Amino acid sequence: MSETTKSPKKQTEQVSQVTIRFAGDSGDGMQLTGNQFSDTSAIFGNDLATLPDYPSEIRAPAGSLAGVSSYQIQFASVEIHTPGDEPDVLVAMNPAALKVHLPDLRAQGTIIANTANFNKRNLQLAGWDENPLEGDMLKDYRVIAVDMHALVVDALKDIGLPAKIMARSTNMFALGLLYWMYDRPMDSTFAFLEDKFQKRPEIIEANKKAVRAGYHFGETTELTSVSYVVTKAKKPAGTYRNIMGNHALALGLVAAGKGSDLPFIYAGYPITPASDILHILAGYKNFRIITFQAEDEIAAVTAAIGAAYAGALAVTGTSGPGMALKSEALGLAVSAELPLVVVNVQRGGPSTGMPTKTEQADLSQAMIGRNGETPMVVLAASTPADCFDTAYEACQIAIEHMVPVIVLSDSYLGNGSEPWRIPDVNGLPKIKNRLVKEAGDKFQPFAIVDEKYMARSWAIPGIPGLEHRIGGLEKDSLTGNVSGDFLNHEHMVDRRQKKIDVVADRIPLAKAYGDESGDLLVLGWGSTYGAIRSGVDRARAKGVSVSHVHLKHLNPFPRNLGEVLVKFSRILIPEMNKGQLARFIRAEYLIDVLCYSKIDGRPFVPSQIENKIAEILGDA
Amino acid sequence: MSETTKSPKKQTEQVSQVTIRFAGDSGDGMQLTGNQFSDTSAIFGNDLATLPDYPSEIRAPAGSLAGVSSYQIQFASVEIHTPGDEPDVLVAMNPAALKVHLPDLRAQGTIIANTANFNKRNLQLAGWDENPLEGDMLKDYRVIAVDMHALVVDALKDIGLPAKIMARSTNMFALGLLYWMYDRPMDSTFAFLEDKFQKRPEIIEANKKAVRAGYHFGETTELTSVSYVVTKAKKPAGTYRNIMGNHALALGLVAAGKGSDLPFIYAGYPITPASDILHILAGYKNFRIITFQAEDEIAAVTAAIGAAYAGALAVTGTSGPGMALKSEALGLAVSAELPLVVVNVQRGGPSTGMPTKTEQADLSQAMIGRNGETPMVVLAASTPADCFDTAYEACQIAIEHMVPVIVLSDSYLGNGSEPWRIPDVNGLPKIKNRLVKEAGDKFQPFAIVDEKYMARSWAIPGIPGLEHRIGGLEKDSLTGNVSGDFLNHEHMVDRRQKKIDVVADRIPLAKAYGDESGDLLVLGWGSTYGAIRSGVDRARAKGVSVSHVHLKHLNPFPRNLGEVLVKFSRILIPEMNKGQLARFIRAEYLIDVLCYSKIDGRPFVPSQIENKIAEILGDA
Amino acid sequence: MTTNVAVSHKQSRKDYVSDQVVRWCPGCGDYSILSQVQKAFPEFGRPKEEFVFVSGIGCSSRFPYYMNTNGFHTIHGRATAVATGVKLANPDLSVWVATGDGDSLSIGGNHLIHLLRRNLDINILLFNNRIYGLTKGQYSPTSEMGKFTKSTPFGTLERPFNPAAFALGAASTFIARSLDMEGKHLQEMITASYRHRGTSFLEIYQNCRIFNDNAFIDLLEKPQKFENQLILEHYRPMLFGANKSKGIRMDGHRPQVVDLDGGRYSVNDLVIHDKHDKMLANVLCELTYMPDFPTPLGIIYEDNQDTYEDQVHKQMDQAVAQLGEGDLEQLLHDGHTWEVQ
């Protein structure tokens, strides 16, 4: 029985979904706090989605606006798709956090502020002329002002830790208070603490005490006389875990390695927000996964190409600027018709841009951003959990079709999390490869051996009789030898395009969610999925004729996409860029579309989509 | 008085345009021969256009098909725009040259073959089962079979040169013969020889003798009893020279350096077919031009960015694969709003592709092939001589608007030549720069100082009080300091797009050649100009309702382009790619277009355009 | 080309402090390097608008923002190439590169070696913390073999570069080493870098408080620092140890640590440092990574050779002298021309 259930006098109220944002200084441990709340809620059985947000890659001065780090979670007893529109609760560990995040808090929302940090220096750093907790500046909100620091010091006084160390548990106090408010069990956090600080029992003790102190503070003070209950969400049966996009993507790759029975190599060069994929895979050495931290992105992609040439499932991952560097080499992979998966976890551009913020502005680059006619398959993941499926499918297409495949994710997906129904390992599709086992007579390395897939064979070094030479110069369509022949070149250009086109035969047809025709179709791709789906649901709930199509396959598009689109009077494309998908849709289908661009480093929220729909169609 | 006018008994016939193709082994000096014929024809006053074509970058075995090198020239008494549809005359110095080029020769065309090389070994190497000069295989052509080698040896016997050296003059014999056939003076070639072999008078003598021998052979043999006269073409008054595209481009840059009064730096890394720009500029040290051969294309573009930051007119040039490598750095130039000109002399792709063949397949890359929202101005040259104007205009836009500008040329333009009316140096537009001379109060390095141009000022290091810091992270729109502000980012993304948009205000409106409306508009860009203009002219001569718009400005498009396009029932876009401009036009104007793709390494010829027009509209 | 125009007012450190809030982690060695640069610069007697700091990406590459000089924070690995362009365009500027071990030796290795080879008068400050700081703790090309990092949870398997040997192999004309926390020595080395005409390569061991704390503790903490620091001084014997009781002797072409207290060797047996001796420089570079040897600090090598930018400009001057100042009109009319009326 979990600890919380013991508390007797609590007054509770049922709600179906709640959004909390933890915010504090970079040193305040907000990411950890948020993660704990998420894990607990996930295990508890809520649906949820999260959005971590940290300022820049180096630590900004303590207490400054630039140094604020935050973590938002929406948890619900109903199906949700995003970390929430506006927080219901803002935990502000210091004045800067309050300053930065107050504008987002919903009207009448709750502020939980750690008064210990609202001293003169910090107020000044945050640009508050006076203490907002004191005047009536916040009168439209419910403010819970607590000197968390004092209460923690009090709670831990028996352990005998230095003041500095004790202070580090303040975030656990906040966590405990939120656990009480939302009726969550503390035990999974306790288990986490026990595991993490194995060698330092006094720290386990301190943190547990702090969590309990927060919890009991909730229980005993008048300030928070009510707690809310968010019951389990109904989800399809299965085993679930909470997972971040980058993690799911890494697991998808590992699974594809297994599913294809090939040696697996991941070559990367660290870059925010893609580095975690490298870190995670580097931990799986007992899966015989090779991770190679190359000297730069060019080395990463070319080493991956070398590995693919030698018969491995080769993957390289990066973010926008690194993707730009890889573009020459991608031409080689296209020309040599080698299987390769290239992951781009997009971030804010151009150039170094806003490395920790999210954006979808690398779509054009993925589609046609190379010299020459160099078409590539492009897939995009739509939710953190979907990163698993997308990675798996990318590997499958690469290997079965002998083509390089680009996977687009982004910072919002990579770092965000949601509950993931763990797939049955045996249910994953087997991946068939094109490896040649032995030399037949007159082996032709560049001949298409499977017209349906437009795949050549994969004759790797080491097998007698298969020795042959290929390269980036134009090749004869059968022998792979250098060819300067005019007609052969024309043929090969067409063949490379056809290799992409046939992929359309294997991917699912597009199907509108909602109705098959109507006043408006919202067409999206990638990480806007959650906001669009929620926004559309809300509009539909109001009776508006709006549907949703979400593209995972950007190149090629689903065969029937044009037919689906023309069934709607209008098409709205929300994108975190200046209309990149819109350009491709317009060019392909000669259909007018409404662009809804958002490019401020933050993901869409459902209400924005809902409002935009209303703006276009009026409220039904 | 030139030598040729002395010949008395010649029978002549007037023709308005002639196409000759010189073809032989890589070692046979065909490029030089063709160049001489061009120069002579240019000086004589013909209009002309040329197309050199060489096989690959390393010498193929002598006598092999892969080793054939050719040079085509069309010269005319009328205005022409291309090196011709099909050669009227094919000079075949060996069996391989005949094999490769015979299919292109027009029906009833003339073959001039050097029988000396039609021996068994060479025939075999070229894949001729029997000697084509002997059977009636060539009965539909007029064949002039000459043992040039023997005649040359005979002519040079008095000079006392080794046989091997004598043999090297054989191409001059062919040249002389063609001079006779087309009634050209020999003196400019003599002058060239005297200059080139200054230190070896015996070689001058030998070559002159060989030219004369060819000429006299024409005069005295029955085989060629008729010679043709192609009179001067009517051209606008002025001083002319024959010029290759890469050369014109280099001169355009030098002129812009002068016109802007800025230090000039060209940073490049050798790559076919762009290297000549580096070579040519490296010869102009007394113009105080700095040429920097960098260690790779990334170093070239970043050094150029550094030079631009320090106040130079900075240019970097390359071809497709090198352009791919530069794409990350271009993001920095866009973000830092620095003037920079980036030249891409396109070649056949993807990857290493067909390095010596022409293609227009890097348009998409230039337009949107970068990470993030990274718009750039894109210009394309349309003829060899137009490379001058395009380079000049690119520098002007870069400096006046404080933006990087891409110039697209291609192998066909870069190596092709045509007569160029040399512009009046004083007539070139002055280029106004944004340099700040001294610090005013509260200088803001990133503020827009000219709304019309959306230009910030150019505050270069070295001036007291202007010290400031910029970089590739998102910048505050006034101070240039790092900014993580959401709204600022959105604003800056828009500002970078607006910087491109305003360029549309300075460029000429699109105007259809032919009629302003009609059945068909042929829309082109870049090096297809000549073939399209000729093809359209021919169709119009037959009364077909077809017009031509040729785009030099690809980003932004001319403001009125949409209006111009809708006046036509149909639009045809011929491109040496798979429809890249077509995609942008469709997306921008939601107008259906017909794509005419040609991607076999060879430029369009007018008859292809003419035929395609006929196919679409029928012959009028 | 250096214009040593006397600066009108006497500069102080403050002149070089920019208005941006410094955003490194508390305890980061970068603070100390910044402070030494800000102390050294006023001594050069040069107008501050003539200084340019170019950097790539990394914690260290934020350096330019904090210097009240001209600054260009470019892209990862390319600072040396950008700086080359700056210097070529305007040789009168004093150009500095602030770069990390990842920025300059991993992604930027190629531009670094080519800059060293070309020998432009550019000063490189290499902040070597043996880790990727900004991207949160992956190993770098200078990380020790076997190190556990974010990207190598089982330990790295790559042999590190020896940056000084690396620079020497790339034909560097100035190689020096210092430590973030040895303020005086560091300032001296910054000044020596400035004084050297040609590319100066200054490796600064820098502590990354967060991801590689105490990496250089043996060189910094007393008493062991005396055993581990070999302070090089030109034309002085190579002595070290708390009481200068140890030294380096050459046994043929091989170096040897000798104890002067033992009676067998005296200071006269020691090798005299000569910063112009390339053979010796090779020895000193090797020695850095040899067990039981102290770490050489100071100017390991210096050689005076023409700078690239001087030669570039000289070549242009000569061309002008020989061919006359380029005339555009004439250039456009070069070769065969003809008139059409």
Place this chain on the structure above:
Amino acid sequence: MTTNVAVSHKQSRKDYVSDQVVRWCPGCGDYSILSQVQKAFPEFGRPKEEFVFVSGIGCSSRFPYYMNTNGFHTIHGRATAVATGVKLANPDLSVWVATGDGDSLSIGGNHLIHLLRRNLDINILLFNNRIYGLTKGQYSPTSEMGKFTKSTPFGTLERPFNPAAFALGAASTFIARSLDMEGKHLQEMITASYRHRGTSFLEIYQNCRIFNDNAFIDLLEKPQKFENQLILEHYRPMLFGANKSKGIRMDGHRPQVVDLDGGRYSVNDLVIHDKHDKMLANVLCELTYMPDFPTPLGIIYEDNQDTYEDQVHKQMDQAVAQLGEGDLEQLLHDGHTWEVQ
């Protein structure tokens, strides 16, 4: 990992000749190198399907097409990185890189140094013709200062790299040098490269008949070649000259040419070559570019260190031993999970 499976039939040179017509210029040194490789390989007793040739772009990079082994002609400068991927994916292959001075030292410099540092068992044949051949005659990073080329009609201004010193600075474990036309010596060096476990760096002086003819004539033509070639042999004194009448002596840490006929020095005074002596290797690298010294040919340096790929695979084996063979099912269920019915 090398599988030295005996080859069933005795191989001959012919086995390594591919069906492609060789397309170098007549007289190009590349022919001779090709021929020596084709002669050396049959002696290794290794099935030919295990050989892989990876190249970048350049005349020299066409090499793989002419070898009847597996071949991958990649993109400019990246051969070493591609080869790294090949070897990591399949350590049982014998991986060779054919590259030019531009391909490997200009655009490819970074990947080369990192390959040397990581020490994968890959054999690099660097065709050094001191020019860009394929792009028709621009200078390269090994071109001599002042050289007139297509891109430097007024003469180059860049100091060349010393490739051996460069490799040593990048922590190379095998450095050797040979000449295109010294067939026997070249073949020996190719074999030594093959035998070395770890990255071998073999610099081959190669004549570009068209754009840099006779660049190495002093090392090839009799009699002066004897004065200019210093043939290194392990544990042998450094002798050279037509009658082996000259030698290299160490004067402290500095090398010296001595005349044995003069009476003052005998062969016993000469330095004995020790390919494992890194200090000596440094000397030999420097000497190559020192006036009045002969050019060392042969194995300048060799050091046996673990290869990167061996360690990578060992680390995986250890992880498997410690943690058990990875179980996907378990991995997916790692951490907190919960059931929904």
